[in-house]
Amino acid sequence: MRVAILAYVFCLASVAFLPGVAFSHSGHPGGTPIGSTLAFPGESLVNVSIQGFAFHAPDITIDVGATVLWTNLDDSEHTATSQTGPGTLVGSGVFGSGLLSINQSYQFTFTDIGEFHYYCLPHGSSMQGVVRVTAVPEPSAMLLMIGFGMMTFHRLRRNA
């Protein structure tokens, strides 16, 4: 009985992973809201606009290796400057756009996994954002899991 439940869980997990693989490149321009963050699985370039003294979206989740492109749409100058933590306003030196005038852009490619908090130099704590960089699931690991799930399922059916 315990094995049957295990096999069922494996099959469910396999199915849960499939849509992520199959549809990751169909493109969700707005991202997928997961809690307070906006996720962009499978996207290699994610746009963050700077408008109304705020980052849109302020909290995003991207794949490792993806690039974030910040574009300032305000008349005022803004920056996207990495900081050591939320609200510290202390530069971490990971990335920094320098002052962006209207319609100017800055891009940074995230090659490390982690949470990267950032702020706007002129506007401090009132203008902050975070980029959450996550690992891309290994396709081989997923195939292995699907295979194992199916194998166990068939063996159980034969024994039943």
Ligand SMILES: [Cu+2]
């Ligand atoms: Cu600003």
